[in-house]
Amino acid sequence: MKVRHVLIATAALAVGPAIAQDTAPQASGDCATLQAQVDQAATTASSEQMSTVQAAIDEGKKLCAEGRAEEGAAKLQEAISVISPTSQPTMPSQSTEQPPTEQPPTEQPPQ
Numbered sequence: 001m002k003v004r005h006v007l008i009a010t011a012a013l014a015v016g017p018a019i020a021q022d023t024a025p026q027a028s029g030d031c032a033t034l035q036a037q038v039d040q041a042a043t044t045a046s047s048e049q050m051s052t053v054q055a056a057i058d059e060g061k062k063l064c065a066e067g068r069a070e071e072g073a074a075k076l077q078e079a080i081s082v083i084s085p086t087s088q089p090t091m092p093s094q095s096t097e098q099p100p101t102e103q104p105p106t107e108q109p110p111q
Contacts, residue, residue, distance in 0.1 A: 034072075035064070059075050
């Protein structure tokens with residue numbers, strides 16, 4: 001009976017740190033992913049857009065570095081929504097839709 005308790009306790013001690021490690025990197029992984037997205041979006045953003053969101057980017061990176069990943073991720077996401085090319089409204093004249101092409105009439109076999 002005591003051997004069983006020792007085995008259970010040993011397993012708990014071995015697995016506990018692994019479980020704790022799985023949850024922590026995920027939060028910082030979100031920060032890292034969002035920081036990479038911010039950096040990518042910044043390459044195509046205008047200087048006006050960047051000056052608008054630079055404080056949010058700095059704050060988001062600072063919060064992530066302090067371990068406040070949820071708050072930092074929210075700030076970074078806010079910045080991405082402003083500077084991301086997909087967040088910009090498209091002009092009607094820039095439509096990517098092609099006009100329908102006319103098909104030549106098909107000949108019907110005589111009946």
